[in-house]
Amino acid sequence: MLQHNAELKSKINQLWDKFWSGGISNPLTAIEQITYLLFMKRLDELDLKKQLDAEWTDESYKSKFEGKWVPPELRSTIPDNASELEKIDYRANDEKKHGIDRRDLRWSEFNKKPAEQMLQHVQTKVFPFLKDLNGTESNFTHHMKNAVFIIPKSSLLVEAVKTIDEIFVIMEKDAKQGQNFQDIQGDVYEFLLSEIASAGKNGQFRTPRHIIKLLAELVQPKLGDKICDPACGTGGFLLGGYQYIVTQLALEAGTKDLTPDEDGFIRTSVASTLTLDTQAILDTSLFGFDIDGTMVRLGLMNLMMHGISEPQIDYKDTLSKSFKEEGQYDIIMANPPFTGNIDKGDINERFQSATTKSELLFLENIYHLLSKGGTAGVIIPQGVLFGSGKAFQFVRKLLLERCDFKAVITMPSGVFKPYTGVSTALLIFTKVWGAKDQITKPATEQVWFYDMEDDGYDLDEKRKKKNGFGDLQDIVFKYHSYIEERLTAKELPQWDKAKKCFVVRREEIESKGYDLSFSSYKEVPLYEVEHEEPSIIIDRLIRSEAGSLDDSLLSRFESGLIKELLDLRGMIK
Template sequence: MLQHNAELKSKINQLWDKFWSGGISNPLTAIEQMTYLLFMKRLDELDLKKQVDAEWTNEPYKSKFEGKWVPPELRSTIPEDASEKEKNELRTSDEAKHGVDRRSLRWSEFNKKPAEQMLQHVQTKVFPFLKDLNGTESNFTHHMKNSVFIIPKPALLVEAVKTIDEIFVIMEKDAEQGQNFQDIQGDVYEFLLSEIASAGKNGQFRTPRHIIKLLAELVQPQLGHKICDPACGTGGFLLGGYQYVVTQLALKAGTKGLIPDEDGFIRTSVASTLTPDTQAILDTSLFGFDIDGTMVRLGLMNLMMHGISEPQIDYQDTLSKSFEEEGQYDIIMANPPFTGNIDKGDINERFHSGTTKSELLFMENIYHLLKKGGTAGVIIPQGVLTGSTAAFKYVRKLLLERCNLTAVITMPSGVFKPYAGVSTAIMIFTKVWSIEDKITKPATENVWFYNMLQDGYSLDDKRTKSNGYGDLQDIVNNYNSREEFESLDRDNSYFYVSREEIEEQGYDLSFNNYKKNIFNEVSYEKPIDIINKLLKLELGLTPNSDLSVIQGGLVKDLLELKGMICDK
């Protein structure tokens, strides 16, 4: 993994330093510009590889850099009733007038240009080509529409291009040693994202990868499931679901050599066993929404960097009145923002908790988005488990009665450092009754509680990797076998609590409310025995020595104290 590759990590840090010294100090802006360059490089590499593969297999392949490219704004408007001959004549005319040789748009071509020419070429030709990559109707093109290439200095572009070339050389070297290139590339991009120092604004905190992997193990998405994150940010949960599915397919196909990572999870981004049909299903299984346009673009790029050709990530406020999806998804994994209060006038009318708190509205929203039988794994602030107002109780009752609330896993407050020290928990639930259904029986019988003490990393701002996996693998193993120990013994870090008892406790879902506190009896020596030991130690006597003949000094004082104690 990347944290063990000092050379690669050093190059990425150099890239950050070059952007900072080159005048782009905003981390989100820098990430966007780096991503565009990484895309240009990777697009060229993939195209060249596919050409070689096509020659080897004698299968037809048309390069993305073959022929001429005409910018969208210079293309002729083709009437709908035009014949194929007329359409071809218009296209040929456009290419003759405005066409750009696609070969000149390759990374391996433009990186040879002098600094000034390279910057102008990338700004006016390569970047517009990138924005138009998937065609005018694609989701990617739609969200790239307002993006801009703002690297201001030729020197910065030259240095960035040089450093990215060096990064890819290291990545290729690592790939030759056995690690999948796609995985290495994903690690590089994840490391870039982890460096976003401004994370945490608007309640957004980047979820650590090992927590995402934990959630995927708990909700277990399968091929064909529609996976959603209604507040997806950079798409980490969608990627986590994708990687879990791909890994399970690889394991079922008998893929060898997959070993646990530093957190104890087995993961791969790609599998040679995937058929075109399987890949097509995966490509149309991931759905994300976010209200930040930059995050939408980063999310699209993140998933595409991992081999997902057309991610379905869209700009949308899923709490607003304009969002009407209901019962659409099999799996939801999310860490929605805890921003405080939402504008009451724009809150969707299907929410009935009567609150403006975002964490509660998102829990209601996730319930609505799930299909019947669909499962969600959601990270929430621990206040959701204990809040005493009617809105908090309404949401918890909703999850207990209309869903099978299978697990509540509390996490230590340091999990989201250095961004925040907020205490959080994971809730796992499966939708049983829709909001229109008349409940004949509450869906939850028992809730499994687990108190995570360690996540395998230090809980300070440095978040240094510790030895072992913390409680991660213990959670997975005990969750998967939880029905084998459905007892009332609450001395452990995990146990079951019945729905009836939770109702009696005002729907409180905090671990400590049900944990059995064990008080061990502690016996203390009598004061007179302690004084005897002190006297013998002072005089260098054996434990069995007689103290009655001793006189003088500190010993005398201790003997007098002993006498006073005896008198009392």
């Protein structure tokens, strides 16, 4: 969407420039501070909308900005044996002494204050309120504990608030023209997050949204599935799974006005068709882990800004000895970091691949995290498909024997530009055998291969959108057609390996050291070509040079191209 909205893109760039000139030049620090402001703005907008919706439907709704708020450090210590009435008295007394009117904490209230007063108000009241938003026991509050509001100048805050207000005005205008507001907001936030790329460390590369949508279409999460990303970053895959489910529920409910986006996918974040029970299920279905505290906070706020009240994103190293979860998740969507080798001393003992390479450990880890019957969609560097080392072969064998390994979709090297030019692939597999199960038969019979040549965007640093969808919709259609054919066919169908996609039997893959690279099985067709006699070809060349001259005249040419051709013809004859 931003590719076609120069005004909105310009405002976002202005926001970055203001932070840069205001002394906050680190992209990760800037995006965190901008996210806090966006979150404050969106919190106010969502609360006002819910109030209006409640009035319209006569439902009860308690505003987050209703009543008094007491900062945690000023709250009384209530004795454990206090009665409910005594607890109420304690809280009432605290509100009387230290309570802050929650209405003053709204964005739409504090953005009217003079510059110096606004900065102090946000630093000392609004931001502490934000950190305490979901109560002292919530996951969000726990991870916001160490968050710091570091905008140093009142002038920067005023300019940032003004620019964000202008951005929301443009977003509202676009929403009235038919685009979903939350989808526009998602585009804006994704554009902001893209700046993290210049920090470019720890292998953390933002996955393009159209690739996330593609992966969701392939694994098809459904309501009630526990969805996980063991290296979630800012929560893009979790949001992608959530949006896919919400869209399917909207379509099932008869929503008619949903149209494909520029990549050919139908998506909505609007939860208006959800019941309270359905929303509660979704709110407790998303689980993410990351080893970067800033990413955890960004992920939490990203999902909360999209209407997910309490995302389960936590600060954990899922490869370490301290991480004990096994067989917990129905869907895993992930793009684990490709950081090379990690500390051998802290690798979880359950891993059997005997490697320190993170991409292999994450693949093995995802197998362990899946429940039986659970499906994973994972992005990996293509080197994992054909690496000849024992660890590479072990992991590929593990997935082919203990999982129904469904698909390998290779992607062109430009998909992750400007972050990296590494060639990547999508893997789709469903867990059949548990880690302690005795295998009676390998779970994989055949693997579907597809060579994505075009993802709908230029493969250079700018990644400009092209006309059409590239191979994206073709992949979705052909993959699900293959899965359907596999379920109904009495015998495994034969596929032409000379084409863009084909199927390879497990036995053939096994015979090649569990190689999963597309090129190892692609067959280049050979065609028999008939050529004219050389003398005939030379005659044609001579005629083209000399026009309609007959042989008696041609023989008079004693030099030049015609003479050389005549000599050559004579040699052949």
